[in-house]
Amino acid sequence: MVDRDRSNCPGRVDLVFDPVSAGTASVCPVYIGTCGYSYTEWVDSGFYPEGTRTTGMLGLYGRCFSVVELNYTWYQMARAELLSRMVEKAPPHMLFAAKLTRTMTHERADNWREQLQLYRQGIAPLGDRLVAVQIQLPPGFERSIANRNYLAALLDGLEGLPVAVEFRHVSWAIDSVFAELARRKVTLVAVDEPSLPGLFPALDVVTNPALFYVRFHGRNTNGWRSGNMQKKFNYDYSDEELQLWREKYILPMAARAGRGFVFFNNHVGAQAPRNGARLAAILAQQSKRAGK
Amino acid sequence: MSQGFRVQERSVLHFNVADFAVSVERVVDSGLRGKALIIAPQTTSRAIVYDMSEEAYGEGVRKGMWLKQAMRICSGAEVLAPRIDLYQKAMKAFVKTLQTYSPRIECGQADGHFFVDVTGTHRLNGLAPDVGWRVRRHVHRGLGINPIWTLGTSKLVAKVASRLVKPVGEYIVTPGEEADFLAPLSIMLLPGLSRKELERLLEFRLDTIGALAGLTRRQLMVPFGKRCEYLHNASRGIDESVVSVPAESEQSFGYEHFFAEDTNDRRELEGVLAGLVSRAGNQLRVRRQVTRRLGVWLHYSDGCHVVRQASCRAGTAGDFLLRKLAVTALNRAWMRRIRIRSCRLVCDRLQRQSPQLSLFPEPSADRCRETKVLAALDLIHKRFGHGVVEIGHHKLAGTT
Numbered sequence: 001m002v003d004r005d006r007s008n009c010p011g012r013v014d015l016v017f018d019p020v021s022a023g024t025a026s027v028c029p030v031y032i033g034t035c036g037y038s039y040t041e042w043v044d045s046g047f048y049p050e051g052t053r054t055t056g057m058l059g060l061y062g063r064c065f066s067v068v069e070l071n072y073t074w075y076q077m078a079r080a081e082l083l084s085r086m087v088e089k090a091p092p093h094m095l096f097a098a099k100l101t102r103t104m105t106h107e108r109a110d111n112w113r114e115q116l117q118l119y120r121q122g123i124a125p126l127g128d129r130l131v132a133v134q135i136q137l138p139p140g141f142e143r144s145i146a147n148r149n150y151l152a153a154l155l156d157g158l159e160g161l162p163v164a165v166e167f168r169h170v171s172w173a174i175d176s177v178f179a180e181l182a183r184r185k186v187t188l189v190a191v192d193e194p195s196l197p198g199l200f201p202a203l204d205v206v207t208n209p210a211l212f213y214v215r216f217h218g219r220n221t222n223g224w225r226s227g228n229m230q231k232k233f234n235y236d237y238s239d240e241e242l243q244l245w246r247e248k249y250i251l252p253m254a255a256r257a258g259r260g261f262v263f264f265n266n267h268v269g270a271q272a273p274r275n276g277a278r279l280a281a282i283l284a285q286q287s288k289r290a291g292k
Numbered sequence: 293m294s295q296g297f298r299v300q301e302r303s304v305l306h307f308n309v310a311d312f313a314v315s316v317e318r319v320v321d322s323g324l325r326g327k328a329l330i331i332a333p334q335t336t337s338r339a340i341v342y343d344m345s346e347e348a349y350g351e352g353v354r355k356g357m358w359l360k361q362a363m364r365i366c367s368g369a370e371v372l373a374p375r376i377d378l379y380q381k382a383m384k385a386f387v388k389t390l391q392t393y394s395p396r397i398e399c400g401q402a403d404g405h406f407f408v409d410v411t412g413t414h415r416l417n418g419l420a421p422d423v424g425w426r427v428r429r430h431v432h433r434g435l436g437i438n439p440i441w442t443l444g445t446s447k448l449v450a451k452v453a454s455r456l457v458k459p460v461g462e463y464i465v466t467p468g469e470e471a472d473f474l475a476p477l478s479i480m481l482l483p484g485l486s487r488k489e490l491e492r493l494l495e496f497r498l499d500t501i502g503a504l505a506g507l508t509r510r511q512l513m514v515p516f517g518k519r520c521e522y523l524h525n526a527s528r529g530i531d532e533s534v535v536s537v538p539a540e541s542e543q544s545f546g547y548e549h550f551f552a553e554d555t556n557d558r559r560e561l562e563g564v565l566a567g568l569v570s571r572a573g574n575q576l577r578v579r580r581q582v583t584r585r586l587g588v589w590l591h592y593s594d595g596c597h598v599v600r601q602a603s604c605r606a607g608t609a610g611d612f613l614l615r616k617l618a619v620t621a622l623n624r625a626w627m628r629r630i631r632i633r634s635c636r637l638v639c640d641r642l643q644r645q646s647p648q649l650s651l652f653p654e655p656s657a658d659r660c661r662e663t664k665v666l667a668a669l670d671l672i673h674k675r676f677g678h679g680v681v682e683i684g685h686h687k688l689a690g691t692t
Contacts, residue, residue: 040414055468075421076462085472102425128409227426229418254367275381 008093011065011276013283015254021139028254031095032280033067033273035215035265045270055089062091062274067131069263074136075097075114078122085284086124097132097164097261098123098211104154107140116157131261132164132187132213139198143171155184164189164213167200183206190214190249194221203247211260212253216245216275218266234268242282250283299447301467303420304535305408306450307386307427310459312404312559313343314641316382316474318435325433328369332359333550340633342374346459376402376548382435387429393423396535398447404439407447409535419463426582445470448483448531457480470529475502480528489519501527544637546587547571554593554631561626561635562619568637569618570682573611577666581642582607586614588638600624607643611669611683612662 011032016025038057044049044157048060060070078098101108101119123130135154141147152238154165165181166189167173181188187208193199206212218235226232254260262279264272309315313331316323328347330459333339334455341362344353351366363369379402384535386406390397408427410420417423432438442453444465452474453463467474479485479493482501492515498504505527512520525531547568576583584607591597595627604613606680617638626632665683672681 036419039419044415053468054466072421072464072466075425076464081472082466082469085469107429229422230414230416 002069009066010063010093011067011280012130013280015251015283017255023119026255027066028259028261028288029286030250030254030262030283031065031067032262032276032283033065033069033264034061034267034276035069035098035263036071036267037061037068038072039267040092041268042270042273047270047273051233052082058086058090058094061147061273064277066093067095067097067261067263069097069099069134069210070149071099072106073103073119073123073162077103078119080122080125083123083218084125086129087129088131089194095129095131096126097134097263098126098130100133100135105141108150112154116154120158120161123241130162132211133158134164134166134189134213136166136189137168139168139189141167142167142169143174143177155186162211163187166191170198170200173201178207185210187211187213191217192219192245193217194219196221202249204252206253206256209256212257214245214250214253214262216262216264216266218271220266230268233266234271235266236269236271237264237266237278239278239282242275242279246279295431296620300411300580302409302411302445303335303414304444304450305410305420305424305427305671306442306444306447306448306452306454307397307404307406307408307431308442308458309386309437309439311343311345311349312402312437313379314345315404315437316379317375319382320378324370324372328353328366329367330359330362330366330371332362332371334359334371334373339550344369358676373666380591382437385435386431386437387440389427389434393417396537398537400537404437406439407450410502420516424462424464427567436570444529446529446531447533447535448526449529451483452481465529471505473503474529475500477501480502484522484526489516489523543642544638544640545575546589546636548589548634548636550634551632554633556629556631557591561622561632564635565618565622565637566615567679567682568635569609569614570669570673571678572639573609573614573666574638574670574678576609576614576639576642577670579642582609582645583614583639584641584643585639585657586617586621587638587640588618588625589638590622590625590632591634591636592630593633594630596628596630598625598627601640607641609645610662611666 009031013030013032015028017028019025038054043052044051048057052060101115103115104112104119106213109115124134143268164187178188185208188203188205190212191200192202192204215238218233220232220235223231223234228243250260250262250270266272266275303434314329318327319333326347327345328351328354329345330341330348331343332341339359341353341355341359342358343355344362347368348362348366353366353369359371363371383399383402383404387397387399389410390406394408394410394413398407398529410417410423414420415422418460420443424443428439428441438460439459440454440459442448442450442457442465444453445467449465449470450594453465457463464548477500479499479501480490493504496515504523509520509524512523516523549564549568584605585601585603587601589597589599600621602617602624604617608614669681671684
């Protein structure tokens with residue numbers, strides 16, 4: 001896996017940790033990005049300059065961040081020719097996480113095994129720029145025997161790829177699940193979302209020492225189940241909330257992982273890139289203080 | 293140009309229900325799922341196929357094929373008569389779902405094809421792919437039909453994409469990717485080409501859209517004349533046609549009759565036409581509309597068809613004037629000696645009935661009687677259906 005030169009990686013913060021015993025300090029690079037980058041709304045909100053067209057967005061995004069989560073692969077099967085063209089045009093430092101297609105998570109197709117093979121072929125052009133395949137499981141996906149078997153088969157099918165699993169149902173928040181993910185070296189996605197009953201809680205569990213993965217969805221309690229993504233992901237994190245996340249979750253996870261990826265999904269009104277930049281600044285301050 | 297004005301990239305969603313009539317019939321009767329199904333009028337053995345299921349298509353059945361021939365190819369297929377009203381009802385329900393996302397909707401006539409322009413709705417509804425996915429999910433859950441959905445920056449791109457994922461699936465063509473997306477595809481997938489143009493393109497070995505895009509306007513001008521502009525733009529994914537919401541005046545509706553045996557009997561044809569006029573008149577009065585043009589489509593035994601119209605500037609919803617117009621249009625359309633297979637009556641240039649009464653002339657006694665007769669007929673038709681009571685035609689036919 002390539003680790004890009006820090007100077008050329010906007011949105012990356014190296015967290016330095018003192019060695020437990022005598023030795024060198026450990027460094028955990030944390031990359032901050034957003035879920036998707038192609039939002040016309042971000043032109044309206046001023047994140048992209050006036051008149052920016054879709055083709056120019058990734059280049060501009062790359063001036064602020066070095067990783068992006070591709071969410072279009074959730075709506076439709078990843079297509080190699082399209083991703084290949086995207087990688088060609090992307091800034092050289094840009095890394096990608098790819099969401100698993102909904103036909104294997106939310107709307108499981110009968111031929112999901114074939115779909116998995118198609119997906120593997122589709123994301124192949126991402127090569128060493130792929131930081132993780134993100135499996136987002138639906139809120140109704142409870143920890144039942146059938147679902148456990150399905151997830152196991154899905155993870156088997158993704159063998160050899162870096163994988164991060166995001167649960168939405170609280171029933172998966174138990175040690176045996178974490179232990180199995182750790183055995184498979186699969187990352188458990190840490191989530192920040194509204195504190196509603198039945199939702200998976202925010203945890204600082206690291207199941208894969210190679211990487212930790214965080215998703216900030218916003219805490220819009222009223223909009224969460226509205227069925228409208230403009231309401232669901234409309235939330236602006238305060239500095240205090242981000243500060244608290246740094247203390248409580250990001251630093252403990254970074255101390256146990258080789259590198260980390262943090263994504264903001266609250267895209268409405270370009271709050272995601274704003275909050276991402278703010279978190280990067282907060283982490284950078286911490287890093288400076290630790291370095292002194 | 294005024295400050296603050298800017299042209300946005302367009303987001304056009306296309307929904308396409310493959311084998312729409314079959315899909316609707318299968319929603320009504322789930323027992324039809326997985327079976328070979330042909331939709332065709334059963335009143336005559338020489339009827340033509342209106343729609344068929346994927347299974348029947350696989351056996352070689354095609355739209356417009358003679359039913360007899362289709363049954364020879366696919367003998368196990370179940371045949372159902374088309375229920376246009378039912379399909380139109382399903383179309384309306386689909387449109388209702390779409391209207392929650394955009395007012396710019398273009399749809400066909402009971403064919404399960406829809407274009408929706410969601411440009412500029414992102415602040416309200418989120419990303420266009422999300423809208424596509426939500427509509428599909430909503431329609432799938434609510435109506436039980438599973439449409440293809442595609443997204444592009446134009447109707448052309450979205451249409452081509454839909455041809456790649458039939459019978460189910462989705463395809464998102466990212467803005468800026470249009471030319472790259474089209475380039476490797478077969479020229480047969482490009483919409484809007486006539487058979488002659490297609491043959492010409494293949495003659496020149498321009499068998500992919502990319503090969504066509506490699507030619508300049510000037511090069512295309514030689515073999516294709518004025519069409520060079522369309523070919524040049526379409527091959528690059530450039531299509532500025534708008535998703536057109538039909539104005540009331542552009543809307544139309546019609547009724548069709550298939551003869552049990554192909555015919556050239558004038559009395560039979562006029563009788564059928566009178567029945568169609570009666571239904572059309574009733575429909576106009578229910579809608580509180582008038583039509584300013586009536587079209588008659590005659591489909592001949594040899595597959596040809598002729599369309600002719602008759603107009604009335606003021607517009608009418610009364611059967612008596614409608615019938616005169618229909619007979620005029622029929623006389624204009626009936627030019628061949630070949631027997632007729634089906635006859636279609638289309639009302640267009642529709643407008644609302646004016647609620648304003650005329651200022652000076654009192655309606656004549658005849659006019660009052662006609663209005664009363666029609667009102668009585670509408671009541672009877674509403675209660676007992678069409679065909680129970682009709683206005684006598686032969687006398688009328690003699691007067692025209």
